[in-house]
Amino acid sequence: MNIIAEQLQDTGYIVLDNPLPASLMTALRERCQESQAGFEAAHIGRGTDKKQINSIRGDVIRWLDESHDTDQAYLAWMENLRSKLNEALYLGLFDYECHYAIYGAGTGYAKHSDVLNGKKNRVLTTVLYLNENWQRSDGGELVLFEPEGIDVLATVAPKFGTMIIFLSESFPHEVLISHSTRRSITGWFRVSGS
């Protein structure tokens, strides 16, 4: 946990190889794979700005359900991380929201910031990848850009078990077109306020 806090403080992001217990990873993958029931096309923006534009963002999403054991276990793990990060970095993280995301073959998410569109209370973005046997030819990498949005800071393959955490406001990012179905859980630690 200290390593996560230190690196977030130093560079603003961290890529973790396999932070979650194997049994939880398996349950999360199965839960995301079992059925597409409850998944809806993702939207861009909020309220009256809310738009669904497939060419910008091609995923379908389902928010985690606290009443389901598997979702609950993930939320509990992230809750523990939240309190550790608050202790180490005094970030005042207030809560965590997250959704499963499925990108069908041929879709991605164009370069964007997670803090635009009125989501100003998002402090840290987390993405956990659920794709076993992911190959380079499957594409779908997350590209993290320097704050100016031009130079590439990191390229992350969406491999099973990998988690990236980054400062939501600092890094524009993009999901490259995926050539296979790409599954993940994306979430945000937030401070209170709208």
Ligand SMILES: O=C(O)CCC(=O)C(=O)O
């Ligand atoms: O799936 C990813 O790698 C990133 C997703 C993302 O940027 C988002 O949902 O805002």
Ligand SMILES: [Fe+2]
């Ligand atoms: Fe994003």
